[in-house]
Amino acid sequence: MSTKLQSRGEKATRAGFGEALLEIGSDEKVVALCADLTESVGMKKFAEKYPDRFFNIGIAEANMTSIAAGLTTTGKIPFIGTFANFATGRSFDQVRQSIAYSEKNVKICASHAGLTLGEDGATHQILEDIGLMRSLPHITVIAPADFSETKRAVKAIYKHHGAVYLRFGRPAVPDFTTDDIPFEIGKAIELNSGIDVTIIACGVMVWRALQAAYKLEEEGVSARVLNMHTIKPIDVQAILSAAKETGAIVTAEEHQINTGLGDAVANVCARSFPVPIEMVAVMDKFGESGTANQLLEKHGLTSEAIIQKVKTVLKRKAMTA
Amino acid sequence: MTETEIYTPPILETTDDLAEMARQIRRDIIRLLTMAQSGHTGGSLGMADIFTALYFKILKHNPQTFWDDHDQDFLFLSNGHISPVWYATLARAGYFPLSELATFRKINSRLQGHPATDTHLPGIRIASGSLGQGLSAAVGAALGFRLNKSSNFVYCLMGDGECQEGQIWEAAMTAAHHKVDNLIGIVDFNNQQIDGEVRKVMGVEPFADKWKAFGWIVLECDGNNLADFLNAARLAQSLARKEKPVVILAKTVMGKGVSFFEGTMPDGTNWHGKPPSKDHEAKALNELPPTRFGDF
Numbered sequence: 162m163s164t165k166l167q168s169r170g171e172k173a174t175r176a177g178f179g180e181a182l183l184e185i186g187s188d189e190k191v192v193a194l195c196a197d198l199t200e201s202v203g204m205k206k207f208a209e210k211y212p213d214r215f216f217n218i219g220i221a222e223a224n225m226t227s228i229a230a231g232l233t234t235t236g237k238i239p240f241i242g243t244f245a246n247f248a249t250g251r252s253f254d255q256v257r258q259s260i261a262y263s264e265k266n267v268k269i270c271a272s273h274a275g276l277t278l279g280e281d282g283a284t285h286q287i288l289e290d291i292g293l294m295r296s297l298p299h300i301t302v303i304a305p306a307d308f309s310e311t312k313r314a315v316k317a318i319y320k321h322h323g324a325v326y327l328r329f330g331r332p333a334v335p336d337f338t339t340d341d342i343p344f345e346i347g348k349a350i351e352l353n354s355g356i357d358v359t360i361i362a363c364g365v366m367v368w369r370a371l372q373a374a375y376k377l378e379e380e381g382v383s384a385r386v387l388n389m390h391t392i393k394p395i396d397v398q399a400i401l402s403a404a405k406e407t408g409a410i411v412t413a414e415e416h417q418i419n420t421g422l423g424d425a426v427a428n429v430c431a432r433s434f435p436v437p438i439e440m441v442a443v444m445d446k447f448g449e450s451g452t453a454n455q456l457l458e459k460h461g462l463t464s465e466a467i468i469q470k471v472k473t474v475l476k477r478k479a480m481t482a
Numbered sequence: 483m484t485e486t487e488i489y490t491p492p493i494l495e496t497t498d499d500l501a502e503m504a505r506q507i508r509r510d511i512i513r514l515l516t517m518a519q520s521g522h523t524g525g526s527l528g529m530a531d532i533f534t535a536l537y538f539k540i541l542k543h544n545p546q547t548f549w550d551d552h553d554q555d556f557l558f559l560s561n562g563h564i565s566p567v568w569y570a571t572l573a574r575a576g577y578f579p580l581s582e583l584a585t586f587r588k589i590n591s592r593l594q595g596h597p598a599t600d601t602h603l604p605g606i607r608i609a610s611g612s613l614g615q616g617l618s619a620a621v622g623a624a625l626g627f628r629l630n631k632s633s634n635f636v637y638c639l640m641g642d643g644e645c646q647e648g649q650i651w652e653a654a655m656t657a658a659h660h661k662v663d664n665l666i667g668i669v670d671f672n673n674q675q676i677d678g679e680v681r682k683v684m685g686v687e688p689f690a691d692k693w694k695a696f697g698w699i700v701l702e703c704d705g706n707n708l709a710d711f712l713n714a715a716r717l718a719q720s721l722a723r724k725e726k727p728v729v730i731l732a733k734t735v736m737g738k739g740v741s742f743f744e745g746t747m748p749d750g751t752n753w754h755g756k757p758p759s760k761d762h763e764a765k766a767l768n769e770l771p772p773t774r775f776g777d778f
């Protein structure tokens with residue numbers, strides 16, 4: 162793709178979730194459950210339009226998780242919404258037994274993931290959720306890049322039969338993805354073509370990966386950018402093509418360095434086609450209070466950090482060549 | 483497995499008929515546990531009367547259409563460790579071949595140590611074993627029934643020790659708040675758990691008052707007396723659909739039916755999680771004479 166993607170303005174991914182949920186709500190099978198965060202996670206409009214199919218479970222996330230599993234036994238498609246920390250860490254055993262092992266068609270919709278939750282601090286900023294969820298069999302893990310992609314993702318997971326973990330966030334972020342490439346679960350989207358290196362990113366880091374690639378282009382480095390919105394099942398084909406065709410990879414995610422997207426990519430390469438890989442992620446630390454951008458800056462989740470890692474990985478690539 | 487191997491469930495008219503089936507299910511439990519040399523004897527024996535009453539008298543169910551027809555009562559076993567009594571009853575009720583009981587806990591069996599759905603055993607709608615989750619799942623199914631305008635009941639079985647889990651009370655609160663009145667909970671109130679008597683490990687009393695305070699209609703009965711339990715179950719059905727969930731606290735004896743497995747042992751332990759030895763099996767089957775239904 163040669164045209165540079167532009168931001169059409171800033172919008173929250175959770176708002177994209179809310180809009181799409183309202184749309185698919187026209188299907189009577191869709192039910193929504195929330196744990197006292199109806200407005201925060203974007204479920205308010207659904208709750209108002211479909212009060213019979215909306216259940217506030219109160220502050221009882223584990224309970225909500227198992228209730229959703231029970232609802233599927235009567236043919237419903239439950240979407241549960243809460244903060245990512247409580248959807249995964251708090252309710253891990255319920256997700257594991259009642260949803261994943263029981264192969265239930267529940268959509269776990271998790272807002273306020275990662276550092277970009279901001280001022281509430283580390284207690285709420287889960288950076289381990291992708292790892293927790295991708296460790297479970299029978300569950301699809303998706304982290305869309307912006308408002309528009311979150312909408313497309315919600316519609317895709319609604320049509321997909323099976324358990325899904327959908328991760329999105331609190332702040333308004335650049336809305337830049339377009340629907341000329343349809344959202345397909347498990348299929349990475351190439352947002353920039355390149356031959357020297359591939360940047361593989363998910364969530365809010367996709368925008369930063371693009372900015373990095375555009376700057377690198379000015380310096381004569383041709384960086385491919387893959388929007389790896391689905392972390393599980395990961396797009397093995399896209400990763401191996403990147404490894405073979407560009408010979409170096411940088412991953413970028415708003416998550417711990419352990420167990421996240423970087424590990425998933427490295428796993429694929431290590432087993433089939435090893436190439437130098439560098440990772441932009443939170444370096445085994447908890448978050449803290451601050452604004453979203455201050456926190457991303459402090460923890461090195463920026464386009465500048467991606468550029469640095471690209472330079473490092475290109476040196477390693479040159480050494481192994 | 484062919485369809486013909488599936489046991490044809492007998493019509494059981496009288497409580498004597500039911501008692502004979504409960505005895506057969508107890509024999510099945512002892513035999514399958516001895517074959518497996520692993521599994522939970524105490525709670526399974528203690529709940530044999532209730533399972534017999536449920537599957538042969540109370541539940542509206544159809545083993546043939548289990549997967550496709552939602553127009554039947556749903557049953558959830560939250561205390562999944564008593565799977566032996568569930569498996570034996572399901573086989574006797576015509577869900578799968580009796581011979582399959584011999585595969586319990588063995589490699590490649592559909593009869594997993596704790597109930598599973600990925601082996602596609604008819605009768606099971608969700609995995610259980612990690613305690614505390616089943617009542618929530620049952621609340622979900624009951625809400626689904628309501629949305630589907632179904633007139634069927636959801637039953638949920640729980641252990642008394644299991645009620646130490648906070649999630650049970652989260653679910654209890656939810657059921658009352660959302661006026662889930664097509665749900666009937668049944669607690670195996672045997673005052674036993676792994677480490678001994680519930681009242682010594684972590685008391686749940688005043689148990690009935692707790693459920694009442696959480697907004698439930700509470701019934702109490704002798705869970706090892708078929709007539710008494712049948713009355714309670716029918717009363718529960720008649721009290722349902724009045725904007726409140728109903729729970730039956732069924733007093734049972736852990737290990738019921740085999741004298742040396744019953745209640746607390748002299749050393750303070752119980753038969754919660756031990757399988758019978760070959761010796762135990764012979765003595766236990768002596769106390770449970772053969773029935774007209776025959777062993778598997």
Ligand SMILES: Cc1ncc(C[n+]2csc(CCOP(=O)(O)OP(=O)(O)O)c2C)c(N)n1
Pocket residue numbers: 524525526561563564611612613614640641642643644645670672674675676736754
């Ligand atoms: C969440 C969880 N914690 C612990 C266990 C281990 N465990 C299995 S059964 C049991 C005791 C349950 O007591 P109760 O519900 O009274 O059943 P009973 O012993 O009467 O059969 C325990 C602690 C478990 N299965 N799940």
Ligand SMILES: [Mg+2]
Pocket residue numbers: 641642643644670671672673674675680
């Ligand atoms: Mg008990």
